Amino acid sequence: MINQGDFDESLFDEKAREKLKLKLEQSLNQLSAQIIKLRSKYGEMVARSKEYFEEVVQALMNGDENRASIYAEEIAEIRRLAGIVIKTQLVLEQVKLRLETILEISDVLGLLIPLISLVAEVEDEVRGVAPEAAESLRELASCIEDFTSISGAGEEVIQVPKELDAEALKILEEAQKKAAERVKNAFPDVPKLSEEEKLVYSYISASDEELDLKRCARELGLDEDQIRDVLRRLEQKGLIQLVG
Incomplete structure (x- = not known):
């Protein structure tokens, strides 16, 4: 005892x-x-x-x-x-x-x-x-x-x-x-993607080349600032890694 x-x-x-x-x-x-x-x-x-x-x-x-x-x-x-x-x-x-x-x-x-x-x-x-x-x-x-x-x-x-x-x-x-x-x-949080985030992420995933911001904005019908904002959010959610 x-x-x-x-x-x-x-x-x-x-x-x-x-x-x-x-x-x-x-x-x-x-x-x-x-x-x-x-x-x-x-x-x-x-x-x-x-x-x-x-x-x-x-x-x-x-x-x-x-x-x-x-x-x-x-x-x-x-x-x-x-x-x-x-x-x-x-x-x-x-x-x-x-x-x-x-x-x-x-x-x-x-x-x-x-x-x-x-x-x-x-x-x-x-x-x-x-x-x-x-x-x-x-x-x-x-x-x-x-x-x-x-x-x-x-x-x-x-x-x-x-x-x-x-x-x-x-x-x-x-x-x-x-x-x-x-x-x-x-363990990253499970992401919830907006329509813009889905659009940009699909675009990135479909390409093996380095992202061309101007071309991406033009083809997706968004302006470059919108693309930059989406990229930052995707990085915060652990889906991409921005370089530079």
């Missing part, structure tokens, strides 16, 4: 410490592998989202609003899941750093306890998108919990300072914030 209060590391004998160290090393290896997998999964999600983004644009150009909506909904779902994946990755990286610190400085075992709070907060959420990562977290939590019984503490109650629980919450909040920022930057 883990309550608030003062953490007493004297409860842990040397044999228990060695057993814990071995388990933590195993957990560290598992977490490292899961972090690599999560990075790969996130990259796949970003790539798939970009493909669907192009499908949305093409559907809008063809006037197929229903098809565009279908792909837009898929992008929204991928974005939601990607947020969970990147948050999990960030939390695992924090846990990994904590384990490395504990293994280097064996007399700070109190640093283990906040990890239980981290696991409890993210485990269920993670299981839906990365079950192997969730299982690694569960095994780590079990390792920490079991340690209290193999340490020779008997029925003693391990007391944990309130600031340690607060630290776990802070890590989660920071991970959530960073995850939201990364997802926002990696």
Whole structure:
């Protein structure tokens, strides 16, 4: 049982410490592998989202609003899941750093306890998108919990300072914030195009040559200032990239 209060590391004998160290090393290896997998999964999600983004644009150009909506909904779902994946990755990286610190400085075992709070907060959420990562977290939590019984503490109650629980919450909040920022930057908003934007984008897409502003304006029946304004809006929506 883990309550608030003062953490007493004297409860842990040397044999228990060695057993814990071995388990933590195993957990560290598992977490490292899961972090690599999560990075790969996130990259796949970003790539798939970009493909669907192009499908949305093409559907809008063809006037197929229903098809565009279908792909837009898929992008929204991928974005939601990607947020969970990147948050999990960030939390695992924090846990990994904590384990490395504990293994280097064996007399700070109190640093283990906040990890239980981290696991409890993210485990269920993670299981839906990365079950192997969730299982690694569960095994780590079990390792920490079991340690209290193999340490020779008997029925003693391990007391944990309130600031340690607060630290776990802070890590989660920071991970959530960073995850939201990364997802926002990696996943463009689904575009909604005006008739002028559709017209100009279709014109650009149909040509392999560098855009001739005067010619474009003449052929589309718009003035050059209108074309410039449309080009800026298309760039803001992530559809084109202006050079120079």
